[in-house]
Amino acid sequence: MRDHEAMAAFERIYRDNVGAITRYFARRCLEPQLVADLTADTFVRAITSFPTFDSSRGTAASWLYGIARKAFAAHCEQSARGAELVRRVGGRRELGRDELAELEARIDAEQRGRLLLGRLRSLPEIEREAIELVHLDGLAPKEAAEALGVPKGAMRSRLYRAMARMRDDVEVQADEQV
Structure with missing residues (x-):
């Protein structure tokens, strides 16, 4: 593929997915600047590995x-070591009011997703991520398996077990409220 064709292909991928990737981070982060930075970092990594x-x-x-x-x-690893603060202050581009308002709106819109993620904490990490990718991000189970690097059959069984546990959890909570 020629350079200009590759750039056009990447631009299509970016436009088709930037909203979904931003929502992914908006569920995990409350700070708009961090959502913007992680989204940008994802696409920088993607364009460098696009070939x-x-x-x-x-x-x-x-x-x-x-x-x-x-x-x-x-990001989580860097934050845990305390290096994130120093790195971010030095290379940070301040967001404009419009950008800040848009990201705050996206963060607010993902509140339900954050609540669900809070409920999912009792699940093993791989099951939690599988539910999130399939049910929150709308990926097909096959795509979620690819993103997580697990076999498709394992993904199906993890999703089934995780959903069964979530149903049991909801039923227990409902019984406790009665």
Whole structure:
């Protein structure tokens, strides 16, 4: 693929997925600047690895969610070590009022997603992420399996077990409220 064709292809992928990736981070972060930075970091990582993207191995969305997961994990690791604050203050572009308002609106819109994630904390991490990718982000189970790097059959059984646990949890909560 020629350079201009590759850039056009990446631009289409970006436009088709930037909203979904931003929502992914808006469920995890309350600070608009952090949502913007993690989204940007995901697409920087994606464009630098775009020559290795193979659409026959999975969708662009599953590829980007895999990158986003790694970007968020790296952020969490840096934050835990305390290095995140120093890095962010030095290289931060302040958001304009319009950008800030838009990201605050997205963060507010993802409140239900954050509440669900709070309820999902009792599940093993891989099951929690599987439910999120399929039921919150709208990926097909096959795409979620690709993003998480697990076999498709394992994804189906994890989703089934996780949903059964969530149903049991909701039933127990309903019984306790009566």
